[in-house]
Amino acid sequence: GAVVSQHPSWVICKSGTSVKIECRSLDFQATTMFWYRQFPKQSLMLMATSNEGSKATYEQGVEKDKFLINHASLTLSTLTVTSAHPEDSSFYICSAAKQGGDTIYFGEGSWLTVV
Amino acid sequence: GQSLEQPSEVTAVEGAIVQINCTYQTSGFYGLSWYQQHDGGAPTFLSYNGLDGLEETGRFSSFLSRSDSYGYLLLQELQMKDSASYFCAGWDSNYQLIWGAGTKLIIKP
Numbered sequence: 001g002a003v004v005s006q007h008p009s010w011v012i013c014k015s016g017t018s019v020k021i022e023c024r025s026l027d028f029q030a031t032t033m034f035w036y037r038q039f040p041k042q043s044l045m046l047m048a049t050s051n052e053g054s055k056a057t058y059e060q061g062v063e064k065d066k067f068l069i070n071h072a073s074l075t076l077s078t079l080t081v082t083s084a085h086p087e088d089s090s091f092y093i094c095s096a097a098k099q100g101g102d103t104i105y106f107g108e109g110s111w112l113t114v115v
Numbered sequence: 116g117q118s119l120e121q122p123s124e125v126t127a128v129e130g131a132i133v134q135i136n137c138t139y140q141t142s143g144f145y146g147l148s149w150y151q152q153h154d155g156g157a158p159t160f161l162s163y164n165g166l167d168g169l170e171e172t173g174r175f176s177s178f179l180s181r182s183d184s185y186g187y188l189l190l191q192e193l194q195m196k197d198s199a200s201y202f203c204a205g206w207d208s209n210y211q212l213i214w215g216a217g218t219k220l221i222i223k224p
Contacts, residue, residue: 036158044150044158104152106202106214 003027004096006107013114018082021110023094029074030096034104035067037090044093050077084114119203119215126221127193135188135218137203147179147186150202152217158202161188190220198222 003026013019023033031052036044048058048069056069068080077096081088093109119139127133137147146165150158162170164179164186176189190197203215 044160104217106204108213 004030004094004105004107006092006094006110008110009108010111011113013084013112015085015114016083018080019084019112020078020080021092021094021112023077023079023096023107025075025096025098025105028096028098030077030098031074032097033071033077034095034097035069035077035079036093036095038093038109047079052077081112084112086114089113119205119213121201121203121215121218123216124219124221126223129193129195129222129224131193132189132191133193133220135190135201135203135220137186137188137215139184139186139203139205139213146205147177148204149175149177149188150204151199152202153199161201193222195222195224 005024005026007022011019033050035047035050037047038044046059047062047067048056050056050069050071052071052074056071058064066082068082069077071077077094079092089112091109091111094107095104097104119137121135121137125133125135146163148163149161151161152158161175162172162177164170164177167179167181169176169178174191177186179186186203188201198220200217200219202217205213
């Protein structure tokens with residue numbers, strides 16, 4: 001079956017630094033990838049939609065300069081949290097839509113802790 | 116490996132009751148969540164079972180049996196707006212969220 005892999009699973013970074021999270025579709029091409037963040041027992045909050053070869057579409061209230069998204073290939077999208085602050089600590093998860101399909105596959109998620 | 120299995124598609128009639136099952140295989144387990152996702156939208160949280168038993172929230176209920184590695188989502192008094200995909204997701208011992216592939220619920224008038 002289709003697999004979406006995220007890396008790293010866990011990351012701790014110092015306040016003010018930047019951290020990059022990768023989202024890879026391992027056995028299919030994904031023209032569209034989605035980035036979410038989630039707080040415990042809450043819904044996933046869609047942050048942005050990442051389209052291969054074009055600029056990401058950010059949801060209202062999400063700072064595009066803070067959460068940089070790059071979808072450079074059909075199998076890789078990256079989320080970079082720039083100048084991270086403790087309030088950015090959260091669970092970030094990506095999902096990928098299979099090219100030509102109607103199913104979305106989720107990554108395992110990445111825990112970010114900013115200290 | 117770790118996995119959650121759920122049916123790919125379920126069909127039901129408006130006004131009826133439907134149950135969506137989810138079985139899992141994970142090494143260590145910290146609860147089962149259910150999400151609803153309409154086409155083109157982000158998944159929204161429905162329920163969370165950290166302990167065995169039934170959790171009821173309006174027309175939706177969710178059940179977990181950790182000894183059977185099994186849970187289900189029960190939707191009552193189905194409405195056309197309930198047509199969506201439903202995902203079960205489990206938190207494993209590494210605090211990673213393992214997702215099922217989703218069940219597409221088709222509701223007929």
